[in-house]
Amino acid sequence: MSVDERREQLIAVALELFSRRPPEEVSIDDIAAAAGASRPLVYHYFPGKQALYEESLRRAGQELSARFEEPADGPLSERLYRVMGRYLDFVQSHGPGFAALLRGGSVAASPGTSAVIDEVRRAAADQILSHLAIPAPSPGLRLTVRAWIANAEITSLEWLGERSVPLEELQLHLVQEFVAALTLTAAREPALAVELAGFFAAERPDGPTGRLVRDLAGLFAVPGITEAVTALAVGADDVAAQEPGSDG
């Protein structure tokens, strides 16, 4: 192997080990053994475990960021659904390492590992904003995107621990939560509401948004919900005007 090949091999082997176990459970000896190399040879390429951990994490971050890339074709929720499929596939295949990294408090956490996490989050947010294709996203919309990314992280972390629902269900729910968060933000921002109309118009009934709309519409069949929501929609002043003296 050339110097470059050996270095790449060590990183690949380390990434594989760090994906399967938390960093404190992986030693330089483990990496050397898995790479068929000697301990001194590993130290020839990397000053220590932390440097190798950070380098393999950088590679994992690049791989994950690449999975966010998606052509700007078709309804937005279907694009996001495909992206989430690739994201969850990554989470699943790098499970224990992903969990150790994001759970925090790891002995291997450092400004270097934080920078990698931040960079992946930024890449995810940029991709989503690019698909929204809104020239100047408002602070509120940017915050909605970042908060939803945090939601996706925590939800997939929890899922890794419990696997209480099938992966496809998680994939669908996360996309629908984004659609809901976008709708909520649009309800507060008239300029975004106009964009939302175009977004909904491009959606298909059998896509994540169509299924969400029907699930929500189904709620109105539950006894009491239509009446309660209608009373709230009519509003405080109107209620007072229509039913003077009533407070029930």
Add this chain to the structure above:
Amino acid sequence: MSVDERREQLIAVALELFSRRPPEEVSIDDIAAAAGASRPLVYHYFPGKQALYEESLRRAGQELSARFEEPADGPLSERLYRVMGRYLDFVQSHGPGFAALLRGGSVAASPGTSAVIDEVRRAAADQILSHLAIPAPSPGLRLTVRAWIANAEITSLEWLGERSVPLEELQLHLVQEFVAALTLTAAREPALAVELAGFFAAERPDGPTGRLVRDLAGLFAVPGITEAVTALAVGADDVAAQEPGSDG
């Protein structure tokens, strides 16, 4: 001062300093000076800065957890609104320390600090679930609550950096996002949908939920949204049955 009083004083002084600056910018000398004590005296009580940091963090965690406590009176969204007011007040008064703690990758991050963060998150989730008063919350509902707590954390962290909206607006939005997340979860879980009806029935038009319902109802006045949502609500099969040969 008695031994206990001195110890408490050092913790209080440390908490004050760690609230205002990230841990790496606070030294034992700073703490000694602010407490009117000598450096050896501080070391007499605590083995080092990390121990004092973790102890002051534990106190801050207890104080924050206490702020989540709220009587089970009145509409749910109004209870949550009061809790969020106290939470955001804490975030504001402990800003830089709160940010350094949650941003991760801090040099002072440790299993001890992670345990404090986890404990505060668990206290927050338990409080919310107790207000929902659902005997056996489903995994989906628990996940919704935890994901919303993550949303509140990231949103308040971002707010600390930019303060792009008034604090009261953030407080209202966070509560409304919880109501939306709960509604979405109920749309997938029939047993929760029944509970949701009772929850909506107790809400008031001028509370966070009432205002949310009217904001969302306002979206239907935006040209195109009613048509697009109706087409999605009718569903794929029905659309195909009604308009054979049409795919527009």
